[in-house]
Amino acid sequence: MYTIMLVDDEIGVRNSIKAKIDWEAAGYRIISEAENGLEALRLLQEQPLPDLLISDIRMPQMDGLALIEACKESCPELKIIVLSGYSDFEYMKTAIRYGVKDYLLKPVVRGELTALLARLSKELEEDRAKTRQDRLDQLQSSKQLVTLQEQLIWQLVKDEWLSLSAVKERLRGLQLSALAADEVHARFAAIEMRIPRGRLDDWSERKDLLVLAFGMVCREIAEQWTEVIPLYDFHYPSMMYFLILREKDGAEEEIAAALVRQLQHSIHHYLRVETVVGIGEPVYGIERLKDAYASCMLSWSQGSAGAGPGERKPGAGQEFTLTTETERKLILSIESLDKKAVYKLLQDILPAGPDTTMFAFTFLTFRVILLFSSVARKFELGDSALQRHLWSCQMSLRDSHSKEQVLRQLEELAELVMEEVRKTRFSNGQQLVEAIRKYVDDNFSYELSLASLADMFHLNETYLSGLFKQAAGMTFSDYVTKLRMDKALALIKENQLKLTDIATLVGYSSSSYFSTVFKKYYGASPKEYRVEALGLR
Template identity: 40%
Template sequence: MRKVIITDDEIQVRKGLRFKVDWEVEGFEIVAEASNGQEALELLKNIDVDLIITDMRMPIMDGVELAKRCYEQYPHVKLIVLSGYSDFDYVRGSMKEGVRDYLLKPVAPDELEEALRRIRKEIEEEKKSQIESDRMRQLVHSHLQQVQEQYFLQLVKGEWLQLGMVKERLLQLQLEELADENVTVQFATVEIRESEDNPNRLKELWLPFQMLCKEIAKEHEGTYSFYDPSYTNMVQFLQLLDSKTPEQTPNLVKSIQEKVKKYLNLETVIGIGNVVKGLEEFRNGYISSLLSWSQSQLGGQSQVIDETAAREAVFDFSPDFERKLTNAIENVDIEMFKENLNNVLGGAKAQSVLSFTFVANRVLFLLGSLVKKYDTETKDIQNTIWNCQQSIWELNSQNRVIEFLIQLAQLIVEKVRLARFSNSKLIESIRHYLDEHYANEISLTSLSKLFHINSAYLSETFKHQVGQNFSDYLVHLRMEKAKHFLKDQQLKIIDVANLVGFSNSGYFSTVFKKHFGQTPVEFRKSELS
């Protein structure tokens, strides 16, 4: 039902209008009355209205002034102005200010019905057009946003090839502000909880929660949300910080808690991470937000835990140490992995519980990225990752955490060993990696270094297993992705080029035409026909 406000300074006229037509049959519902334009405007602050029927002459604020104010403040609201014959020219002149129709007093029922039907049709057409426009905007945004979110996860968990490549990819994904080498950010981990301990309700509201987080991120400049599948019922926020606006994070946290409570009636537990500077520190900032969250109390009450404790901790996890662990796994040397792990986490080395937890999480993240890299996420590995996460969050058994990390490393080493001796498994892992990172600048040389394989051997093996050489396979993969994006009419050609890893739209068009025999523009037109 479309909602209507009747505005007239004479109560008898308002009552008369109620009985002129069958409002329900015409698809309208009278939700309020006002005696002048000012009262109508006050009502609009609290009621979502489609139509106002207003008298021309009223005290305080007349119908034409009301129409002008509505046009400025509530442009979607339609107006019908009632007037005497002598005011005809004045009312007609006011129609450019948002008045959709006028009726002479006394109002004839059939004329009112006709006016209502015209306006109902107009409202329906506008809403249909708005829905389609919103759908297209959402589709465009979701394509870009989906790729952005996937890349955020790579930034905080994946293995980087080169910092320069990361910056170039950020530019392609319209994330220029993150590509600054001095970028300062803060992560926040947001978990939803149900005060009545109803896990089914959390499952039902999971998607609405994700969508709400995206809307909240849009409202806060320089803020992005993304989802890490490793953590249930959680959404992560990345916020660029500006020294001129120190209240950014408190404002974001307040908005999250208020809106999740208002729209979903759920409690939120928010862990705020360390402020970090530079892309290389994103992973540390992300983990510190998880550590803050891990200090929350059990139960359904809302909580905010900041990074104060984590800021004081000393985290012994250098890039050199990370490389040693990675090399041990990829060289299938479990003893070397144990030795390096114990050097940092084991023995009698003095360290805080928080520092131990941070390093353990970094190791777990590293192992998780290797699982993803080699596409080895079996049920045993998933269970071991879960057990390891739980033991870390319990913060009560150092040896148990180390045991789980070694157990997970052993499972991964066996998968890597299998890949080393099985060309099909190796190429399967590489194809999985390419499917995840197809838009990055990837060469045969960089892949061979990443997977610790001779580049000539990799080239020969890849062509034998796949039936295409590496470069042709990568181009085909990018072009198939491009076809998917080109079906979205709202994306520009340069946007599509950037999404699939091309910084130059001209070169992208050339490659696309060579691959499919038509330009991206021609392909898009053919999809419409």
């Protein structure tokens, strides 16, 4: 049903038009009337905008032409039909110049009115469909950007970094400049939904709905703070994480506490489930993001349903950490399958003596498990059973009775990770090249080369080149270009990011070079393609 405002200074004319046809049968409803342009403008400002305005031209106080001109400025999407006498030809020319949809001659003939309304119904339906699609496209574009932001943050938390400068450039391109700041203060919070026994009986589909509602509540609450970025990890659907960013120290403590309190209250009130929360310690600089996450997960692992965050030690994220060099050595030893070196490094990282507090020991254990997960993701294909096992080990740590027991557990986990590396590295080459392809698919926006990949996966560069071409059906450089161009095309169609930002996000530091590659690949420059694809001419 489409709505109409009827404007004419003669009530007899308005009543005659209303009596001409069965408006509802035609798909319309007259929702308001006005006797001059001023009254019509007031109603347009005070009430919902109608789909159609039918107005006389000659009226006192404000005539139809002045009303049309005012509507063109304040509500250009409003469709307007003018009522005209035979002597109003000059007025009609002006009205047409202002963009009216059509006109009706007085006295209004029923057949002409019916035909005009039928034609406008089609246009109005097309307009509504376009508006719905535009809203969906805008929502989808926003979701795409949020997804890219979350993916990048999880990469920074869980994976090896290729280059700090490249990471910061990508953060800025994804509108995460606050995280790229040199002196950023970051803190993680986490909340887990725990469904009481018998709450859902055996209805697994209801759990999916509950998980969906849990995520929606968390995101809605997080929107109250501009400093909070909600994060979802699809591997663990009953968890939501929150990255809190501040340029100066101090305020993130209050934000985290208020956020957690409101989350627990709302989730318990609306969903009737229990929650376990964790709040990590603040870290300074993006380089310590892994420490921020580890301290949050430590707090969460020591929490209990319905209670506040688990034990925290102020400064844990600063006092205890793995140096970049130690991380590099441990990763290299695991990937080289050097058990002896791995065990030695674990003992150095986690000394079991009295000088190391249990809190520091547990915190460093979380960091080591995070590193194990990074290596597992790099080499594990298909089923992520090992990563799920590493996750569950975070909870079992609190049940350990001694540091020695934790260290033995870590050595066992290291063996499992090394076994996964061995299966992939020393297969017939197929598993290894698939792992490399997966890595390239996840990191094509960074500067990748065959030499760096060969070094990363412990291969000869020439051998890798042939192996990759055989598996992918194209050279490594062509494969990376295809990934970048496919992603660039998708981002251009979303029309949310600047072309210079898109160039950065898909791996080109020079926007002019990006434009050259894009034009060679698609036959049009990024700007030309956006104009044509979105009809922006």
